[in-house]
Amino acid sequence: xxxxxxxxxxxxxxxxxxxxxxxxxxxxxxxxxxxxxxxxxxxxxxxxxxxxxxxxxxxxxxxxxxxxxxxxxxxxxxxxxxxxxxxxxxxxxxxxxxxxxxxxxxxxxxxxxxxxxxxxxxxxxxxxxxxxxxxxxxxxxxxxxxxxxxxxxxxxxxxxxxxxxxxxxxxxxxxxxxxxxxxxxxxxxxxxxxxxxxxxxxxxxxxxxxxxxxxxxxxxxxxxxxxxxxxxxxxxxxxxxxxxxxxxxxxxxxxxxxxxxxxxxxxxxxxxxxxxxxxxxxxxxxxxxxxxxxxxxxxxxxxxxxxxxxxxxxxxxxxxxx
Amino acid sequence: xxxxxxxxxxxxxxxxxxxxxxxxxxxxxxxxxxxxxxxxxxxxxxxxxxxxxxxxxxxxxxxxxxxxxxxxxxxxxxxxxxxxxxxxxxxxxxxxxxxxxxxxxxxxxxxxxxxxxxxxxxxxxxxxxxxxxxxxxxxxxxxxxxxxxxxxxxxxxxxxxxxxxxxxxxxxxxxxxxxxxxxxxxxxxxxxxxxxxxxxxxxxxxxxxxxxxxxxxxxxxxxxxxxxxxxxxxxxxxxxxxxxxxxx
Numbered sequence: 001x002x003x004x005x006x007x008x009x010x011x012x013x014x015x016x017x018x019x020x021x022x023x024x025x026x027x028x029x030x031x032x033x034x035x036x037x038x039x040x041x042x043x044x045x046x047x048x049x050x051x052x053x054x055x056x057x058x059x060x061x062x063x064x065x066x067x068x069x070x071x072x073x074x075x076x077x078x079x080x081x082x083x084x085x086x087x088x089x090x091x092x093x094x095x096x097x098x099x100x101x102x103x104x105x106x107x108x109x110x111x112x113x114x115x116x117x118x119x120x121x122x123x124x125x126x127x128x129x130x131x132x133x134x135x136x137x138x139x140x141x142x143x144x145x146x147x148x149x150x151x152x153x154x155x156x157x158x159x160x161x162x163x164x165x166x167x168x169x170x171x172x173x174x175x176x177x178x179x180x181x182x183x184x185x186x187x188x189x190x191x192x193x194x195x196x197x198x199x200x201x202x203x204x205x206x207x208x209x210x211x212x213x214x215x216x217x218x219x220x221x222x223x224x225x226x227x228x229x230x231x232x233x234x235x236x237x238x239x240x241x242x243x244x245x246x247x248x249x250x251x252x253x254x255x256x257x258x259x260x261x262x263x264x265x266x267x268x269x270x271x272x273x274x275x276x277x278x279x280x281x282x283x284x285x286x287x288x289x290x291x292x293x294x295x296x297x298x299x300x301x302x303x304x305x306x307x308x309x310x311x312x313x314x315x316x317x318x319x320x321x322x
Numbered sequence: 323x324x325x326x327x328x329x330x331x332x333x334x335x336x337x338x339x340x341x342x343x344x345x346x347x348x349x350x351x352x353x354x355x356x357x358x359x360x361x362x363x364x365x366x367x368x369x370x371x372x373x374x375x376x377x378x379x380x381x382x383x384x385x386x387x388x389x390x391x392x393x394x395x396x397x398x399x400x401x402x403x404x405x406x407x408x409x410x411x412x413x414x415x416x417x418x419x420x421x422x423x424x425x426x427x428x429x430x431x432x433x434x435x436x437x438x439x440x441x442x443x444x445x446x447x448x449x450x451x452x453x454x455x456x457x458x459x460x461x462x463x464x465x466x467x468x469x470x471x472x473x474x475x476x477x478x479x480x481x482x483x484x485x486x487x488x489x490x491x492x493x494x495x496x497x498x499x500x501x502x503x504x505x506x507x508x509x510x511x512x513x514x515x516x517x518x519x520x521x522x523x524x525x526x527x528x529x530x531x532x533x534x535x536x537x538x539x540x541x542x543x544x545x546x547x548x549x550x551x552x553x554x555x556x557x558x559x560x561x562x563x564x565x566x567x568x569x570x
Contacts, residue, residue, distance in 0.1 A: 095480045099461040102449025111533030114445050134440050136339040138540045145533045182458050182488040195481030237503055250359050250498045258569040269335050279567045292548050301553035310556050317560050
């Protein structure tokens with residue numbers, strides 16, 4: 001009956017989003033009067049999960065699962081749910097979780113709510129608040145099935161410490177050949193670069209920067225802040241920056257703590273994609289730019305003067321507060 | 323190759339989002355509906371397969387008669403046949419079930435749906451459809467080639483991309499990258515005229531027990547005014563971010 005959590009890790013470290021969903025699962029478990037079981041894939045030391053309320057860990061160690069494989073992972077998680085007789089499964093909204101959750105939902109005949117930003121109001125009915133209309137509204141969604149899958153949005157719930165045992169138990173699901181019918185042939189991933197999905201802070205540039213040669217100051221500022229770099233749609237369409245940096249409705253969604261928009265006017269499609277960010281700062285020389293209406297803090301002025309100056313001041317601030 | 327493209331009928335991005343009936347229904351009054359952008363990238367890629375490799379392209383939507391103009395637009399862009407499952411879309415699972423019911427009869431090699439619709443943002447229809455059909459599935463797909471019965475796809479992952487191979491039949495959760503924005507097509511007059519004569523078949527739904535119910539909607543609290551900081555006083559901005567917003 002425990003609440004099951006899919007724990008993702010990368011290069012031997014648990015992803016922060018997974019610790020966040022563990023925190024969420026703990027509170028759901030308390031509502032239901034039960035415990036939390038985490039499922040890890042090829043993780044070694046799982047004791048850290050106890051800090052976020054995980055009582056028991058089903059450790060799957062299987063060399064075939066070294067690379068993420070949605071079908072195989074979904075099958076393994078289904079078997080973990082069966083074993084634990086879980087009624088609630090919690091996943092993050094990483095690309096991998098979003099990939100496997102609908103498969104798992106069908107395998108378990110479970111209702112799935114994605115982009116969830118709150119705990120259920122009660123155990124029954126199980127109604128969660130989720131974002132809809134690309135952040136222009138919330139939907140209160142009742143999951144009416146016996147087994148429920150909740151996809152919790154990044155940064156919506158936060159990390160909450162709760163001491164639990166994280167008792168490890170080896171678990172070997174039976175995987176079939178069909179689980180491996182989509183095969184990864186190569187992975188192209190920037191090493192030691194903060195990704196937009198994981199970043200606490202995102203520094204984003206728009207057409208106001210006039211050309212790709214001016215991105216140095218964006219990268220410098222991002223480096224000072226430990227931030228990911230991003231860009232608006234026209235910038236990626238013109239090939240100034242790679243598509244992987246495009247944020248907005250048809251690009252990547254951003255749900256960072258701090259989003260700094262430089263030289264971006266704030267078209268509605270752009271705002272739709274970044275609206276889940278908690279705090280928005282806009283730097284733009286046009287005081288009429290629509291982004292100022294959506295921002296928390298703004299500086300009206302020339303980005304080419306402001307950004308390098310801000311970077312220097314932030315470096316001083318970081319040095320003082322280190 | 324037989325391709326099915328799933329088309330969601332969604333409010334245009336610039337629409338005002340309002341609700342009626344005590345915040346339980348989306349207010350369609352004055353709202354312009356369009357092909358879901360993520361689906362349009364997939365439809366355009368399907369047209370590429372049709373023109374370069376030879377394929378028939380069917381489009382399908384689950385919805386009432388009011389969604390037909392969106393299907394006609396897909397026909398005007400170049401799809402061959404349209405199918406409308408005659409029932410309102412209620413939740414992702416119900417839509418996936420209706421689509422699966424039609425798709426399993428159709429013998430499609432490739433089914434393309436958008437990674438999510440821009441209205442309910444469930445992001446579950448492509449994956450559920452694949453699972454129901456027991457077909458291979460690639461989500462957040464930004465590149466797709468088909469050679470015989472083998473597909474090569476590129477998937478966007480957090481922080482990069484990965485290349486995968488899979489056998490057909492295949493379901494794709496598509497997005498920008500399948501084709502570029504500049505490849506999208508605006509229907510021309512000839513396309514619009516031809517679309518009027520193309521078949522649009524209405525099929526009756528199967529019975530499905532919904533799994534989730536949107537009980538009510540709420541709009542975000544109105545935002546406070548932006549705090550403007552003088553460009554000559556950036557220390558103030560840093561202090562505000564540190565002590566007030568607590569984000570640095």
